[in-house]
Amino acid sequence: MKKVMLVDDEILIRESIRECVDWEKEGFIYCGDAPDGELALPLIEQQLPDILITDIKMPFMDGLELSSVVRQRLPQIKIIILSGHNDFQYAQTALRLGVEDYCLKPFSAADLIQLLHAVSVRIDEEQRLKRRYAYTPEKLFADLCGGLIGTAAAIEAADQLELQLTTSYYAVAILSLSPSDPQDTEIGHEAYRSAQQLLDERLGELQDIFMYKRSRTETVVILKGSLREELSSKMKAFTESLQIKLKAAFNCDLSLSLGNVQDRLQGIHISYLEAEEEKTWKKISKQNKAALWESSFDSLTNRVLPDRNRLVDFLKLGSSKEAPDFIRQFTAEMSSLNWESMYAYYLINDLTLELVLTAKRSFQTGGNTEDLMKDLQQQIRNIASFEECQDYLLTLLEQLWKWRLEGSDKYGELIDKVKLHIRQHYDDDQLSLFEISRHIGVSSSHLSKIFSQETGQTMTEYLTFTRISKAKELLKTTRSKTFEIAFQVGYNDQHYFSNLFKKVTGLTPTEYRKHGFAEDQGRLAREGGSNL
Template identity: 65%
Template structure:
């Protein structure tokens, strides 16, 4: 709604214009008036009107002087001159100052409304052209990835660019060309352009993808879809197709993936995850190349460490078990020459794998790059196996802080949700929206957090709660199936019976007859109906 301000030294004219128009009905907001330009300026600064209507001849500061000041200080404000002076000189001066319209008093309400609508349309058109000129598809995608544009502005820009961009879920994929020969750090621009041309010819077969070239060797792809699994499958297929392409030119293609996130603002989160993945792969690739080179004279095959066992211990181990586990894990490291580069690259490679696994598993928002730089300094200081053991124990302790933060961060929230579901499972209208409203968080945030922290969706937990209560009632009451269905939140008896059999392997009547004591709800199926 455009804001309109009026400046005129005649109070009757100000009151007449103010009271003769239904401003809200006409799509405007009357933001104030003043008797002269000098008194008008502070109001203009405070209200920032879109349209200024001003008389010319006024005391202290006339309309032309006010217009000149406003044009300099507030160039976006549109000005309409309203004057009783039928003088070409006044009109010429006003037009030279850049006013939108010049009309003579007296002016009717209908005439003024028509002028305001014309000026309002010009404002809208200028805004549209400004946005269109400001944004290109590449800039819009880049700003979304960088978190530099809000949801409303992104939707408006996409509409102006005729981009079909809105979807429930998004994920980001970064494609990078790297030298296929480790020692070849410099690649000719012509080689990269040839590889990019081959990549572009492949991506054109997928018009639903949103792509932009971030640098001479990197292309960013935004995938969108209605379901997370749909996007993940699409990403897997795309990566597989691209990997099958024969990229020559002394280059190879690497794909770095971000997770699937809800809403437009989730693009930024997915991009950050893809960036972390890209950085990790780059560091890991460089480290492995150096490790291979350094191992030529150091018999790496004689050094055996069980990395999978170490990863499992990172996820499930305890502080008390750490010293004994690390001593057992590092038995093979006693053979290493700690003054060699091989020792550094081996420990660094294991470190990179541990940090990346911890970040993905525990969902930490810690700055991964800074942490790795810090750890690499510590690795350079290792000169004997005892120091290596202390280093790994310290690293595990540090990564377990992420594990602890991840498990404690949303504990109270999850308990509130579970309690609310247990107390209201009988309500057949219970929904994600209603639950999030009662808990006081957004539905998208609650859905994501609940799934991450519990390993099941809210629908799965609700269904498990309802089926668990139904089993109790089948064993302890003589209620009929439709009565039990209604009491646990299902208005459709047939739907309840089918779901009960899907979960327990038996119909409600079979369960009651056999008095089954096992609890298959403990291993409740994944992929239930959406809450």
Template identity: 55%
Template sequence: MKKVILVDDEIAIRENIRSSVDWEKEGFHYCGDAPDGEMALPLIEEWAPDILITDIKMPFMDGLELASVVRAQKPNIKIIIMSGHDEFRYAQEAIRLGVTEYCLKPVSAAELLQILHQVSQKMDEEEQRMMSLAMTKEKLLADLCGGLIGTSDAIDSAKKLSLPLSARFYAIAIVDIRLHDESQYSEQLLNKTLHVLETACSVHAELLAYIRSRTELVLLLKSNSEDSINTCLEALRGHTRLELEQLFNCSIILGIGSMQERLQGIHISYLEADEDKYITRLTLQNKASLRGIQLHEKMNICLDRHQFLEFLKLGSPQLRDSFVREFASPLKPVDWHTSTYGFYLLNDLTLESFRMANQLFRMGADADENIRSLQQMIESIGNWEHCKQYLCTLLDQLWQRRAASSGKYSDVIDQVKSYVSQQYNNEQVSLKTISAHVRISSSHLSKIFSQETGQTITEYLTQVRINKAKELLKTTSNKTFEVAYKVGYNDPHYFSNIFKKTTGCTPKEFRSQGAMPFHEPPSDQIEEPMYD
């Protein structure tokens, strides 16, 4: 029922309207009345009516003044103005204030009911429109995340919804709310959570969101600045998450996807966020299991996870067995039949490996199935040999994933290499200028180039420049400083240092010895600083 409040300074009119209408039967709830606008304001605040009926001519605060205050403070309230003064200026001012209906006294009960039903119908239609709009917005966001809508269709739909969708950068975060009291789950809780998140993010980035399930919100963060989105994500991981957990007495599980520069990339970020949330949940469950392990079972075992993750990134299959043998040696004392501590350590290592792999390359839709399969293998470990076999399997599976994901950025890599081959002699070439040329963010470009080629963009630029320098040293009589300038180095001393680190000899020695064999130094010795 729509709640109605009446404001009129004539008590006879108030009593007549109150008693001559069967409010409940007509679908309305009569909250009460007041003699003037000043007296009505606290009642409006307390009763939160849907419809305000007010006279114009009243002492202290007249109807137009009351309407002005209500429109500013409670814009959803519909206002019906009654007036005994048939003057155009009153109607004109009422229209300017956004009054819903304007009628002349005296007004009969039948006329007032007709107006009330008209206003009520307008309110229902507006609510239906808003619900339809909200559902369409949620569907658009869900389709973008699910990869079910193309760029042009998404832009067209967003325009029809007056939804600001365009930005330079996008990222997806999934918020899973786990209440300590499950009976309190409600859509209202998710809306309250969303309000906190919108407030927290509004300073830095724009937030679009939809409800994915009864416990989950999907957040689309967008901005023209990478730093702004990263600031929001860091807050979400830190103090914003803690604030939500304290406010609603719950646990928050987050999943965060990578930064993307195209609308179609939202789908990739969504898949990564979903995978990250899944791994985070399993990690929390695994840590909870540690509390159930008896103190005497927690052996003094130290597994160097960083060493394993580095080998996963850079190691070769040929060195796999020897690496695993050395890495797993601290697990030799574990009695797999009487202690669960070894299972905890391997499970934790597996989840951390998948988390890192998810950051390096997209894992695919069946990554959760792989994790479950690997966890089953962990449970079946009975001795140290089984443990080593498992670690080899883990490395093989993730390496296969890396190989399967390669090649999809070949066009971008070709663009980078082509640009470097044309611009290597320009001292101003940097990661920033290259990323601007290929229209991909510097952080993402750096990631995919390293992933696809096995070297950084800086290393590749240095390699191209030094190869060109060797060619000039062999085929021209140019002095060292001239060669340096022609390959993009304005400082000949710096060029000589880089040349020696890369080739093992100075430019002068290289020229005097002819085509000297190339000595590849460790990658950390040829890194040339890039100035953005």
């Protein structure tokens, strides 16, 4: 039963339509009428009709104005325009506004019923298609990762699926199952099924994740939460604990490829691409390790096992000044290598992959890594001596340290400016992201993203921390009333300030002052006793 509402300034037309149609028999409910658009709007919002019939020419708010407002506020409502011959130009305008159809005056009840049934059929067809193409959770997650759905549409789809999608931070992880033995081309069917079942069970125990199967051996996990640093650490700990069990029970490896944490829903796509890139790098690295292992059995090869962890640590913490001595010590055992062997090539290539992947993860900056690796692998092919190997590793470290420098210095000055401005103006109740970004000279969206990425907290969180810290100081050192302190640290509303203070500290301002006074009394008593 579709609900129908009528808007026409002529009472005779309203009464005629209301009385001349057997609404229930025709499959409709007549839910009301109004003499003009202005009076109709609240009725429309209250009754939510499926079909709205409106005249074009009416006082106060005409049919075109009403149609425009309804199309914006309630786009699901189908609109039929009543139009005289002289108003047909208006009817064409209405159709361009998105009105469903029009009916020329004069018209019979049969004409109107035929038109209503035609619109009703269209409504049914739209609903059928909507049900047919409705999102499943898996399709929603896949489209978010693929960047195929906008924020508003994603939130609407999640609401229909009763999923809590929105949060502060997001990250994407790709979990891949593979055989532990490089000689195995694939995991046995039974072993894989058991390993996958265990993985699914353990993932089901985790909170604040969504997941979908991307292939037979790959699961994509969308992590969400209110604390940035928890997302990646939670997934790494989960993978490490499960990896041991999978290897022992099913001879399977579980590989984790993780994208960076993002603070917007659309950032899920970025994090997914980063996870996909890391997965590709890990695959290349694994293939290289297999080739390195195979080449190590060559009778002409002198195998060495340099400490990769030591090299990685030096990449993260070392300096150009220390590099020559470090490389001399690190490569000492490599001096006896046969530099014409494939083993030497795969060994240097393996070290290179480890360093570049570590730099990409740790420094979160850099250019086109694919082009860089092509260039580096060409350089590796040209290494023909121990000295050339040392020079290559020194050059590689210097190149990757440029990324580290970019990551540490790129936004440091900008973040310092933001923090200084907040510390100097925290007492301004009008202080906002927009005002700060205008003062700093960058866009508010860019500044918000950079501040969150670099500090691990939003600008609002930092401003709140600054204000509450100053309020704690004032509560301890002055006799100012709570509302006075609230005003001094940038809050006009005493109740809001008190609630926020308790949320942050666990105490009301009054309780905090008493607690601080008691602490001071105890400290003075202890100091007095020690002086006796």
